[in-house]
Amino acid sequence: VNAGHPPPLVRRQDGSVAYLEGGSLPLGAMALTRYEEVPVELAPGSVVLLYTDGLVERRSQSLDAGLGELQQMVGEGPSRPGALCRSVLDAVFDRQPPDDDVAVMALQLTGLPGGRLVLDLPAEPASLWRLRRGLRAWLERGGARHDEVYGITLAVGEAAANVVEHAYGPGDASFRVEGVNDDGEVTVTVRDSGQWREPRGADRGRGLLLMEAFMDHTAVHATDQWTSVELRRHLGVGDRQREPVLA
């Protein structure tokens, strides 16, 4: 919705810069104005610049010329939103101090770093290293440190090993590992089509201990048809000294 605001400027990941279309009159300007909602799709990395008219309006030049200059500045400006605001303001004030007050805001869509991870694997021991290879690459793309990659890989590996050890017969069982990285909040779900069996024996107990020690949150959800283990950890929370849980 745009009610008489200067048009937002969008820089997409491919570097193209364009003003968003579809504005209406300012609120209260006329009694019966229709305000339209215009959906716009933006890919991660895109920057949206919002600003007041003081940024582009000069007594000495046309509004179109001001908008054209801004479009060029944003196209050539820094990629990070904070630096982009500074460079736009510096350029405008260097050229000619504005006649009106100026406010600028830049928003960048961060999206999901590393994207989503989906691995479908047969429930057999050889799947575990495949899982680790895919998981590590995904975590590294998402900005995880070495110790975070190791800890999360170990926790997910333990959940998957529990599935593999309890799978019936060879070949007919599989499991799915899904990862979501929501701005550094990593959630990995290990889901199989079998019923959850309580981890047995000392080392499976150790498996749970490891999951809990290296993740912020560990939860088992089970129904008659499937079981999932949800593991979550926030990246970049320092090198936590994890106290061993009392056995």
Added chain:
Amino acid sequence: MRREASPPATDGDEAPQGFSVARLHGEIDIANAAAIGVELTDSVANSAAGVVVDLSDVDYLDSAGMRLLFELAARLNRRQQELRVVVPEGSMLEPSLSVARLTDVVPLFPTVAEALGQS
């Protein structure tokens, strides 16, 4: 383990003081832990004082790998032999070995030389 579906190599060395040294490589999980456990147990002669298991080149060790170390320690203990484990400083393995409390029953050393008391 850089290769698919084959156990990591174990290199055995006869060291002074009756300790043999076994170096493990790669990644250890339920796919290969049992085989490694058998190989390690067989590598320790009855006359040996014990074995030094060097994990310096191990990139991943899960609870199945830890079980093999717990079981090896218990088996050696019954034979009045000793297990010593080498984990270099800053190793990714160390925090997980502490969490699993392997460190309560098996002494860790940063180098093989220190494990053998040669430093």
